[in-house]
Amino acid sequence: MAASRKRRSPPTSSQPNYTKRTKRITQFHHYEPLDHLQQQIRLLELLPGKPGSRISIKLHTVSLNDNPEYEALSYCWGPPKPSYDIFIHVNNNKDSNTDQLASFPVGRNLRKALDDLRLQSRPRLVWNDAICINQKDNVEKGHQIQLMHQIYSRAAVVCAWLDHNVRPKTSVFDDLESLGRGVELDDFADPEYWYPVADIFRNEYWRRLWVQQELILAAKVDVYCRSDVFSGEQLLEFQQKVNVVKSQRTRLGGPEFVLSRYIDGNTSADPTPEIFGSGVxxxxxxxxxxxxxxxxxxxxxxxxxxxxxxxxxxxxxxxxxxxxxxxxxxxxxxxxxxxxxxxxxxxxxxxxxxxxxxxxxxxxxxxxxxxxxxxxxxxxxxxxxxxxxxxxxxxxxxxxxxxxxxxxxxxxxxxxxxxxxxxxxxxxxxxxxxxTPHVASIDLETQCLHAQGIKVDAIKHICLINGDGRGWTPIPEWLDQIESFCRKTWPDADDSTPLYERDNVTSLMFPCLSPKRYKNMWKLDKPDPQRRIHLIRSLLAAAQKADQKDLSTGDIIRGGYTPTDIIPADVREECHPLHVESNAVVLFGTEGSRVGSMARTSDIQAGDEIWILFGCRMPIMMRPKREEGKGLRYQVIGPAIIPGLMKGEAIKDAEHHGSTVILE
Incomplete structure (x- = not known):
């Protein structure tokens, strides 16, 4: 079977004498100190044995400066209990050739990983954090953490061990070997064909923090699904192809989307957060x-x-x-x-x-x-x-x-x-x-951020458009809500056209992105003010022509409305960013008659202050707090989008000294 292949011959140490036995077994409790200036690490010599038999190792101290050959183990620690004893050969008498055995407790996952990795005929030099680092010595742990980059990048192979059984194997593992070289995910009509491979990535292993670093730094990866060994590079190629869908909003169909949701166990409409970009x-x-x-x-x-x-x-x-x-x-x-x-x-x-x-x-x-x-x-x-x-x-x-x-x-x-x-x-x-901030510092004792900036405005009222946040509000009602918000912000306005068609309002209905980023994310040109008005009017016209009275932006994006020709295809496509943005934000009006938006999840309140902080590219909403003995402090509410403030307009005529603020 192409998926499971012969294990490569690992770097070996000199052949030890396996016939020597200790007469008594003690508990291992003493690590020889490491010389951190010499970049010393410990390697464990995994002595040969049959599967399921007692695991014995030796510890060797080496310097990374000498370019030692070894492999590195990557695995999930798992629960500490129950623990299992492995045995370390210890020579307490340097003048004697006789070793004693000392027991060393390890978790189930490490015990099983060592059992699956060891060979029956020769030893294997491996680095493993749980054993090779004195976990009770925080000083040593600090020094060894600084060497992690070298430890994993210099290892001949990083052995990624998963507590996962792939049996029975199917032809999908043969196709995995050719993925990207004549075989693609969408070559098969049913994405479930790839589920046996996707099941590997459902394992908890891939969601552990240290695993990310270990695999990213590795020069070569072998993935052990218990005792079955797979090409790490082919599995990581599969991960890459599946995860690409997470960074492209428009790719909401196809096998990548199905497999991504399956791997993440995601049945909701919300995307699952990416793990370190699109994969290793x-x-x-x-x-x-x-x-x-x-x-x-x-x-x-x-x-x-x-x-x-x-x-x-x-x-x-x-x-x-x-x-x-x-x-x-x-x-x-x-x-x-x-x-x-x-x-x-x-x-x-x-x-x-x-x-x-x-x-x-x-x-x-x-x-x-x-x-x-x-x-x-x-x-x-x-x-x-x-x-x-x-x-x-x-x-x-x-x-x-x-x-x-x-x-x-x-x-x-x-x-x-x-x-x-x-x-x-x-x-x-x-x-x-x-x-560049004139004054910016963080006090590590108080965890306060000291900065300088200019207070520009304050919040007067707030409007939550599309109360459900899912875009099912009928389009006429949605526009009426925005118009009511505008009338409250500008009570003296007597425009003949709807106030929601003003540039500073329509700009809040679309993502605040650079034209290049907008194009990359949505595969569309960023609409100018006139195009924005055209799109909004087209939505209203569609609602007036539709058979159903409650046509929403969600209906427009998802389809299913009648008649189907009430809105041009290009307009429908351009309304997708509008639909997403409008349902993700809350609108606010200010004491200075400005309008703006923040994330819908923001805890924004009337009275919150808008600041331009030196060195920060977006306006920041902050809430003043006075506490006895501390004076005036501020709580950060979050960034805001406020037309008329986004290009430095507020500070063009202002003095550059600003006020010093303390954020906590």
């Missing part, structure tokens, strides 16, 4: 492109500094590009919200080996003694220092479906799962002159 292969591409982008960015900063006695101008500073962000420490942290981990602090430590914007002299501190909030705050302090930007404040505070770590208890300014980078790129609320 895409993450590797992101890391390579990120490394190149970071080198170019550092070079531009160095050139600017060398050619001038003054600091680089803001226009020479941080440009938000996909290359810079994809493998940045901040973006990897945000993506890790949907994966699982045992210790919440590992949300930082489990991605350090992947981040391309961390310098060798980084002041990030690895410690399991600090709180998760303190650990996470380092990420944003690093972002401010590296990019001279506060645009990480442009995030939706709600927890997306599948988010592993809740927001409760964390500072209001701290992103947890997502930053609206597409909207950030289309905005310049702080202009060019103030694109």
């Amino acid at each position: 292969i895409q993450a590797r591409i992101n890391m390579r492109e990120g490394r190149e982008a970071q080198e170019a960015y550092s070079l531009s900063l160095s050139s600017s500094s060398a050619s001038s006695t003054s600091p680089p101008s803001p226009s020479q500073g941080f440009k938000i590009t996909r290359g810079l962000l994809a493998s940045s420490l901040l973006n990897l942290f945000l993506q890790s919200s949907s994966v699982r981990m045992t210790d919440p602090r590992d949300r930082l430590y489990g991605i350090l080996g992947l981040a391309t914007d961390i310098a060798h002299d980084s002041n990030l501190e690895i410690t399991y003694e600090a709180s998760p909030i303190w650990v996470y705050a380092q990420i944003f302090r690093h972002f401010i220092h590296r990019y001279k930007s506060l645009s990480f404040l442009c995030f939706n505070k709600s927890n997306p479906r599948g988010s592993y770590t809740p927001r409760k208890g964390f500072p209001s300014w701290m992103p947890h799962a997502d930053v609206c980078w597409s909207y950030v790129n289309a905005s310049r609320a702080c202009g060019e002159v103030l694109a």
